[in-house]
Amino acid sequence: MSILGTRVVRTEDPRLLTQGGVYTDDLRIPELDGAARITFVHSPIAHARITGIDTGAALASPGVVAVLTAADMDDIPAGDGRPTAEPLLAADRVRYVGEAVAIVVTEQGYQGEDAAELVSVDYDPLPAVVDFDDALAGGTLLFDGTDSNVIRTGGEPAPPGAFDGCEVVVQRTFPNQRLAPLPLEGRAAAARWADGRLTLWASTQNAQLARDALAAAVGLDAAAVRVVAPDVGGGFGAKIATDRDTIIVAWAAKHLGRPVRWVETRNENLLGMVHGRAQRHTITIGGNRDGRILAYHLDIVQDAGAYPRGATFLPGLTQLMASGVYDLAYCGSAFRSVLTSTMPIGAYRGAGRPEATAAIERAVDLFAAEIGMDPAEIRRRNVVAPEAFPYTTPSGAVYDTGDYAAALEAVLDGAGYKELREEQARRRARGGPVQLGLGLATYVEITAGDGGGETARVVVDATGAVTVYTGSSPHGQGHQTAFAMLVTDQLGIPMDKITVIHGDTDQVPTGIGTFGSRSLQLGGTAVHQATIQVKDQAREVAAAMIEASETDLELDTATGIWQVRGDPDTALSWAEVAAQAGPAGLAADVEFRADSPTFPFGAHLAVVEVDTQTGKATLIRHVTVDDAGTVLNPVLAEGQRHGGIAQGAAQALLEEMRYDPEGNPLTSTLADYAAITATELPSFELLAMETPTSVNELGVKGIGEAGTIGATPAVHNAVIDAVAHLGVRHIDMPATPQRVWAAISEAKGSA
Amino acid sequence: MVNGAPVAAEVEDRLLLVHFLREAAGLTATNVGCDTTSCGACTVLLDGESVKSCTVLAAQADGRQVTTVEGLAGPDGELHPMQRAFRAEHGLQCGFCTPGMVMASVSLLRENPHPTEAEVRAGLEGNLCRCTGYHNIVRAVLAAAEEGLGSAPGESVR
Numbered sequence: 048m049s050i051l052g053t054r055v056v057r058t059e060d061p062r063l064l065t066q067g068g069v070y071t072d073d074l075r076i077p078e079l080d081g082a083a084r085i086t087f088v089h090s091p092i093a094h095a096r097i098t099g100i101d102t103g104a105a106l107a108s109p110g111v112v113a114v115l116t117a118a119d120m121d122d123i124p125a126g127d128g129r130p131t132a133e134p135l136l137a138a139d140r141v142r143y144v145g146e147a148v149a150i151v152v153t154e155q156g157y158q159g160e161d162a163a164e165l166v167s168v169d170y171d172p173l174p175a176v177v178d179f180d181d182a183l184a185g186g187t188l189l190f191d192g193t194d195s196n197v198i199r200t201g202g203e204p205a206p207p208g209a210f211d212g213c214e215v216v217v218q219r220t221f222p223n224q225r226l227a228p229l230p231l232e233g234r235a236a237a238a239r240w241a242d243g244r245l246t247l248w249a250s251t252q253n254a255q256l257a258r259d260a261l262a263a264a265v266g267l268d269a270a271a272v273r274v275v276a277p278d279v280g281g282g283f284g285a286k287i288a289t290d291r292d293t294i295i296v297a298w299a300a301k302h303l304g305r306p307v308r309w310v311e312t313r314n315e316n317l318l319g320m321v322h323g324r325a326q327r328h329t330i331t332i333g334g335n336r337d338g339r340i341l342a343y344h345l346d347i348v349q350d351a352g353a354y355p356r357g358a359t360f361l362p363g364l365t366q367l368m369a370s371g372v373y374d375l376a377y378c379g380s381a382f383r384s385v386l387t388s389t390m391p392i393g394a395y396r397g398a399g400r401p402e403a404t405a406a407i408e409r410a411v412d413l414f415a416a417e418i419g420m421d422p423a424e425i426r427r428r429n430v431v432a433p434e435a436f437p438y439t440t441p442s443g444a445v446y447d448t449g450d451y452a453a454a455l456e457a458v459l460d461g462a463g464y465k466e467l468r469e470e471q472a473r474r475r476a477r478g479g480p481v482q483l484g485l486g487l488a489t490y491v492e493i494t495a496g497d498g499g500g501e502t503a504r505v506v507v508d509a510t511g512a513v514t515v516y517t518g519s520s521p522h523g524q525g526h527q528t529a530f531a532m533l534v535t536d537q538l539g540i541p542m543d544k545i546t547v548i549h550g551d552t553d554q555v556p557t558g559i560g561t562f563g564s565r566s567l568q569l570g571g572t573a574v575h576q577a578t579i580q581v582k583d584q585a586r587e588v589a590a591a592m593i594e595a596s597e598t599d600l601e602l603d604t605a606t607g608i609w610q611v612r613g614d615p616d617t618a619l620s621w622a623e624v625a626a627q628a629g630p631a632g633l634a635a636d637v638e639f640r641a642d643s644p645t646f647p648f649g650a651h652l653a654v655v656e657v658d659t660q661t662g663k664a665t666l667i668r669h670v671t672v673d674d675a676g677t678v679l680n681p682v683l684a685e686g687q688r689h690g691g692i693a694q695g696a697a698q699a700l701l702e703e704m705r706y707d708p709e710g711n712p713l714t715s716t717l718a719d720y721a722a723i724t725a726t727e728l729p730s731f732e733l734l735a736m737e738t739p740t741s742v743n744e745l746g747v748k749g750i751g752e753a754g755t756i757g758a759t760p761a762v763h764n765a766v767i768d769a770v771a772h773l774g775v776r777h778i779d780m781p782a783t784p785q786r787v788w789a790a791i792s793e794a795k796g797s798a
Numbered sequence: 799m800v801n802g803a804p805v806a807a808e809v810e811d812r813l814l815l816v817h818f819l820r821e822a823a824g825l826t827a828t829n830v831g832c833d834t835t836s837c838g839a840c841t842v843l844l845d846g847e848s849v850k851s852c853t854v855l856a857a858q859a860d861g862r863q864v865t866t867v868e869g870l871a872g873p874d875g876e877l878h879p880m881q882r883a884f885r886a887e888h889g890l891q892c893g894f895c896t897p898g899m900v901m902a903s904v905s906l907l908r909e910n911p912h913p914t915e916a917e918v919r920a921g922l923e924g925n926l927c928r929c930t931g932y933h934n935i936v937r938a939v940l941a942a943a944e945e946g947l948g949s950a951p952g953e954s955v956r
Contacts, residue, residue: 056885063893064881065871067827070894075826157812231831231839231894231928280829280894281928313832523892523929682888686930690891693931717836717926725919725932754931 068278071235086159090141093710110158142353145318175710202381213333232280233316238300253560276550279522284394323395352391364399408760484769494564494749500640503573511622518558519570539607564749580635651761662788677746691754697723699762801869818856838925841898848905867897889938891929
């Protein structure tokens with residue numbers, strides 16, 4: 048029986064549970080002996096000219112090795128000269144609170160905090176731009192040499208007549224608020240310059256991309272740079288890019304000729320790690336009173352933050368997935384990405400797709416409310432039919448496989464939707480303070496949509512042990528377990544003799560990394576293919592050893608023994624075969640590139656209780672189908688769903704990264720930023736459904752982001768549903784008690 | 799005493815216990831996840847009770863017993879029931895919150911050996927996890943409670 052599809056507990060865990068992981072700041076290695084500590088000096092002002100930096104007092108502070116500013120960075124290539132180019136260290140202007148202005152290098156960490164306070168920066172304040180409309184109006188421009196804060200646009204408004212023939216058209220504008228990705232390990236880096244090579248240890252989702260980015264930034268050949276990702280304590284997309292802070296750390300090691308380390312505080316993390324989402328949506332949805340939706344348009348304003356990072360591409364993903372699971376006669380979208388005096392926006396779990404799903408799932412509920420139809424029924428009537436796959440959307444996405452109606456029905460049945468609606472009706476009739484809300488979301492998303500491939504090298508050595516080198520780079524997902532399962536499945540070599548190497552560019556020079564739910568479908572397929580090649584090599588060697596025909600040989604994958612079929616006297620172990628494999632050994636390299644992305648889908652039903660006297664919404668049940676094709680290891684897949692659901696629910700209920708009108712961050716610590724806790728979540732009810740893709744031979748799609756994408760609109764819709772009978776049609780996210788209470792009060796007032 | 803062994807160092811008045819553990823004692827499993835005593839990644843046992851070691855001065859631990867996750871398994875390497883339960887229930891992903899989460903869970907069951915799910919969730923409110931959605935962490939603590947912690951190796955550390 049194959050191990051694939053079975054519940055295998057992780058091989059990563061004993062080490063993590065007994066000694067703890069070795070994250071970047073945990074490294075105690077000879078290469079970093081005597082490393083100095085780096086502490087950043089950040090701008091406390093959202094928008095200002097820098098008129099002077101006095102480092103004298105800081106330099107005189109105990110333990111200070113150096114204080115470095117942009118003026119010291121004359122030994123690296125200049126920027127690309129674009130007017131909106133983002134500097135490594137701000138030289139003459141700052142554009143958001145938290146922007147790095149200088150670094151203090153000290154013998155010990157506490158000395159760095161002391162000295163950083165003594166760096167005196169003179170700021171000449173400029174007006175900050177935080178509000179979308181102010182930013183769009185362009186009264187204050189963030190960059191000289193530009194005539195607008197808009198950095199990119201795309202798509203078109205709905206053409207005249209797009210909504211003709213619709214009996215009902217609903218339009219509404221609402222935010223998809225700014226979030227902090229908040230991996231428990233923030234950013235950290237250490238670096239060393241020795242023998243003409245720069246080595247960077249960093250908390251990154253992709254060592255190879257980081258190597259190339261660092262090499263370009265400091266003006267070295269990629270061969271002169273090594274990047275190592277030790278254990279990485281979560282990333283959620285925010286550790287894809289190689290941040291300027293990380294590059295500065297590496298540069299400082301080279302500039303000073305001394306190893307250095309840096310780990311950010313949570314306050315720095317909340318201010319300086321990319322934020323996610325930060326869009327404003329205007330939805331227009333039209334259709335008939337029989338429940339048929341005919342036309343949909345999504346207008347997106349993307350808050351870019353102070354510099355163009357993710358905002359250049361994230362709205363495009365939102366556009367691509369705008370039509371969701373629905374078969375629409377017309378679907379269009381447009382976006383404008385606009386600079387504001389805030390932290391730049393980047394990828395965060397879902398990266399553009401949760402925004403698309405949140406918009407259309409809210410729109411469908413608004414339309415259903417307008418025509419008085421049940422949210423489940425309207426979805427039934429409009430989802431793409433199972434026989435329509437592969438289905439090409441109006442935006443040009445080609446959905447590979449799916450059965451959206453089946454996912455919806457499974458969730459409705461699994462949750463007991465009918466009974467829940469009856470309970471809701473009873474509570475409404477009783478009129479008590481605690482009301483019940485049901486929220487649905489049916490979703491489809493795109494995974495491995497980046498177009499890149501992934502590498503694998505599989506080697507069986509003369510002891511019969513396997514080493515897998517993968518370009519994919521885990522930060523909690525369980526690659527070691529998953530990839531070892533793929534190998535043991537084919538070779539019959541036990542899991543404990545399989546080592547998975549990743550995240551070290553000297554050991555794995557070519558690779559892309561882990562993001563966009565790509566690892567199993569690209570990295571895993573590469574491992575699978577390389578494993579099969581190694582098996583074919585072994586068959587050839589074993590056949591020669593036994594002097595038998597290759598076609599007569601069999602590998603018993605229960606025992607890992609090669610033999611002529613039915614003849615145990617010819618048995619050979621992997622070690623014996625590998626020992627005879629010649630100088631190249633048993634080894635195969637594969638770079639797998641899929642022909643197209645994959646499109647996981649599913650349905651979520653959230654059940655909330657809302658205390659109408661306080662506005663407090665409590666998620667009491669969450670039932671989901673998240674179909675990501677064939678499941679390799681349900682333990683890992685469920686774990687990804689759990690975490691995704693929690694982050695999705697957090698956006699609906701709690702989390703928001705906020706700035707005041709002057710650009711001062713209001714949620715810059717975990718005392719202010721409402722990260723979701725165990726008390727705010729129920730246990731989740733996961734239903735199984737597997738619709739394989741034909742895009743790769745494993746049949747797998749990505750599961751890393753699906754939970755987040757489905758959960759946000761389901762929970763959001765549930766809160767509104769709980770108070771819909773009081774006349775509430777919409778509440779912005781996060782649906783905090785204050786907002787829910789205000790919506791109820793407003794509805795009462797207008798009734 | 800850290801994990802049953804004496805650790806002695808002259809420290810600055812302001813040195814936090816978590817930094818003492820990581821730097822002076824060389825025990826890096828205990829992590830720092832915030833600066834406001836909010837996340838619980840630094841949770842250790844001080845004289846058997848859970849504390850957030852980012853909010854305890856090293857000097858305050860002078861002469862007291864500190865237990866970190868490195869001190870939880872038995873001398874022969876046998877996993878503590880809580881460690882076993884976290885593994886069996888997939889109660890960790892990236893592992894960064896895990897040492898603190900495990901120590902908070904051990905402390906939780908000492909105070910309440912047979913908690914309900916709601917009591918487990920309330921007991922872990924001060925420990926953030928960004929990967930698991932807490933689902934499997936809660937299951938792990940309930941499973942460890944089911945198993946009973948009385949037979950646990952390493953409990954004598956108290």
